[in-house]
Amino acid sequence: MILEIEKIKNVWHDLKDILSVPHTDKQYKKLVKVLDELIDEVGNDEKHQLAPLLETVGNLIEEYENDHYIQPNAEPIEILKYLMQEKNLTQKDLAILGSQGVVSEILNGKRELNVRQIKALADKFKISPSAFI
Template structure:
């Protein structure tokens, strides 16, 4: 087996997350951190060995940012639907809002977010609480 391939296999659990598109805000933040580290290591210089990695990470970051542009939401329900879709979440994944019935009512607009729910969702998704109120 090729020595470089063997080394890649040994370190794959560390390398793989750097090569995959971000699926949520945490993975996006990890990619941004990795891009910053690659640039700090000299990746901005095209002759540096990290230049190709920095380019690739930059593409992954840009891809997530392009798809993550939240449309202007008229309601908290629309914002929550968008964020749930973005992060591949279901109603059951949001127990901090209340029961599935409560989440359903929030999503349908039959119930308004209270201050606690807005604050919890803001912290979870990294947005302002005003988005839900």
């Protein structure tokens, strides 16, 4: 096993940007370019020697996207929680929705957003109201 790690250490400098989890948008975009190149090279050939690398890079990109982007079919409350996390907001920062109790009920799924709240959230986060419907 030590021999394998020594081999990896010798080439890690050249591979680390391709085989590491992206933590910034810049790293993510670079990895997407690598994936595009791998797709061009590998195509649909599952036996291609770079096919496992294509799968690994795809998984790294998917992990970043799951953590950093709103999923298209996400529930309105999940979108709201995501936006709160991205903007480092707390329940107190959502007074536009109502009292602390109302905000808590919304975030816990006990109360649905009404039209006024949806419009207020869309304005606050500068996104389409449809994200909360």
